[in-house]
Amino acid sequence: MSGSAGVKVTVWNEYRHERNDEQVKAVYPEGIHEALRSGLSSFGYEVGTATLDEPEHGLTVEKLNDTDVLIWWGHQAHDEVDDAIVQRVQERVLQGMGLIVLHSGHYSKIYKKLMGTSCALKWREADEKERLWVVKPSHPIVAGLPEYIELEEEEMYGEHFDIPDPDDLVLVSWFEGGEVFRSGVTYSRGQGKIFYFRPGHETYPTYYREPVLRIIANAVKWAAEERGASPYYGNAKPLETIVAKK
């Protein structure tokens, strides 16, 4: 089961749509970050939030050092995220902080920086049905999930999705209008684990859906798992037997 005492999660949200757009405000009156904070707290995590318009976007060195897993939602203001903060986040990921990138976060600076590709895709806003099929049922991110989950209405994202081949392809989406999409993909970068998860357009109540929250909660647990020692980089000594030979 998902949930793990002591895991510290920070939900980062751009938090613009919810203040500027009545349709979005109606769905997420306190912001997407609050919906996620509330939903993930029920799995036993210690969840805080941070938003774009806070000083340092709410992502101070202290806050990041105190975060096991960072969740990222952004859309219209990717360019306003400061490059120095993006680099700070990248460094923390390489040191072992987990990162879960949601929906339109595919185009965020931090995701593109960690992937090395354009992260471009096809999209369409047409209230289409989405089915997310599990293609790797042995993966802990789909623990407790059925074979597929269905979202009555979502934005379409379609292939080709310009990302590196994932370590694990966990979910593939089907859309009514004729597209497929790699919707749940994992990566390892340095000591850090990354999960990209597609659903969550701001005009739909996707982040209140139980299976959606469960997948994110499972991903938090997976990304926060203990790992190996931090490697040493740089000039290295040889075996003593070799030293002796010279």
Added chain:
Amino acid sequence: MSGSAGVKVTVWNEYRHERNDEQVKAVYPEGIHEALRSGLSSFGYEVGTATLDEPEHGLTVEKLNDTDVLIWWGHQAHDEVDDAIVQRVQERVLQGMGLIVLHSGHYSKIYKKLMGTSCALKWREADEKERLWVVKPSHPIVAGLPEYIELEEEEMYGEHFDIPDPDDLVLVSWFEGGEVFRSGVTYSRGQGKIFYFRPGHETYPTYYREPVLRIIANAVKWAAEERGASPYYGNAKPLETIVAKK
């Protein structure tokens, strides 16, 4: 940390060397399975054993159904393992039982059946130093481990190791005599997770070494994690909208 209450482990051992060979008996007087049972119990698992010469090799339907993770050590008597039992084990793996294959188990019927390759390799018995380097430090199988572990004397296994590309390459071995080896590799087969781990020649006290036991214990935890629902296979119904259309 490794260890998880309630996880049921069965250690299967061929158990011939320890009875036939004085040198091996001196190292593992009660058998390799007992050394592993004792070592893994200290991580909090419920550990049982099974051996080749028991009825059904100790792997009855009931025993397998009651096993979360099966550990396999075999060497000189691979051919004596009954094909029907091998198929039974394979089916349980596909249904979700974890499988950890150790050392010379690379040539076991069950491992070859799950890999689809010859699983051949190079080898040499020359008391060589082995260093197992962590190449994926974010993986939970190396949780709590240093950058490498060193075994003063082991049998050499060398590339090419004729296995499918692993899902994750976790450890690579260096040997004194000039070879390298993919020593810790993971696979998913059906609902089941598989870990092959190289060390453990019968004439060395490898399975008493703390880091070796820790890796196996971590692998047990990883292989026993909760997963997604069992998929449905066979004739399937379409979406209702499609049915209506026809």
Added chain:
Amino acid sequence: MSGSAGVKVTVWNEYRHERNDEQVKAVYPEGIHEALRSGLSSFGYEVGTATLDEPEHGLTVEKLNDTDVLIWWGHQAHDEVDDAIVQRVQERVLQGMGLIVLHSGHYSKIYKKLMGTSCALKWREADEKERLWVVKPSHPIVAGLPEYIELEEEEMYGEHFDIPDPDDLVLVSWFEGGEVFRSGVTYSRGQGKIFYFRPGHETYPTYYREPVLRIIANAVKWAAEERGASPYYGNAKPLETIVAKK
């Protein structure tokens, strides 16, 4: 471009439906193998055929030794394929012969033996539209192909498809009725390269379609590429410096 002088292809076909079923006979009067032989010959390959009811299923040692890439189509008579021939084919694949498995061949003995899994899936015969989307556009198997190919009517195959994680996921299918499927997947087993390609139900003229033939032709080229030396397996000598030390 596809096609390569001197590459020898053998198309193996069960060749039962085309003789027993009027609907299939109407589509493939000379058998699926003849349609493929003809189609692939136009890409410049030297193409022969073999069928189930020939002695040794047409797959003698000489024939296999003279084959660079074997193509496999079977459906209702998988169980009639002799285990000894299956093992012979597996050994040739491990030695470097390419293998392309088509459509219902997912359940053939040879494919299951090389995968180590059940290779089960969902299916439905409902004349559904299929779209095969390219998800790895850099792969030579989709050279010269557009972003997706559309088949007006095909049998549906749906996830979960119980196969190992592929080396490369090249194509993902969308079906009208709500399913997705990993339709073009590559594997390496020993020295041999394997490509599974989904389309080709016996009641549709799929194997006369240009993009379908092009994908198969590209896969032949890919599977026939020159490779590294055959590895040596068994007892191995150490570096001289180590020998000297002892």
Added chain:
Amino acid sequence: MSGSAGVKVTVWNEYRHERNDEQVKAVYPEGIHEALRSGLSSFGYEVGTATLDEPEHGLTVEKLNDTDVLIWWGHQAHDEVDDAIVQRVQERVLQGMGLIVLHSGHYSKIYKKLMGTSCALKWREADEKERLWVVKPSHPIVAGLPEYIELEEEEMYGEHFDIPDPDDLVLVSWFEGGEVFRSGVTYSRGQGKIFYFRPGHETYPTYYREPVLRIIANAVKWAAEERGASPYYGNAKPLETIVAKK
């Protein structure tokens, strides 16, 4: 066999060591780029060069558009490479230009940008023997190569090498002093294929060695292969049946 008429290769070299350091000048009097140009030309490629101190580092838009595969060697002046040129190269890779990064190029801006990680590693200059073992003998990059190649003296690079899991792990190095290294790794980024290849310290005549040149030549061929169509990104139309429904 390696070599392919019409493939255009550009070898980019920092070209500082060879002018500033007598020891390096003695090994590569005309620069590493000239050694590679000469060596690769013998495989039938059309090979040009470019160096750091040329205008735009020799990598104008025209030059890159006329390059199928770019080879990169840099070391002490990574920081002098202009960010705008790095971005230009990245964009060409995503559009399909192949990229082969050699030795100390692991720390180049372009490689780090495409990987998303630190690309850090261990190193040691101690004239150590290196053995590069083939771990994926079916890969075209090792076509015509023996099981391993041995370099009498090279700089050591050791794990952990902080890179993403490669698409294919082709070669693993063994070093006298006790380390291993993933020495030949492939990636796909956008439409482009990338190969990182470890050997080539500036004080050793590594790039005159036949097997080393053959691997690079094979990688050029592999990276220049034809691929699928350029995907369309952006707002996308649905199937007509869906349009009709709305």
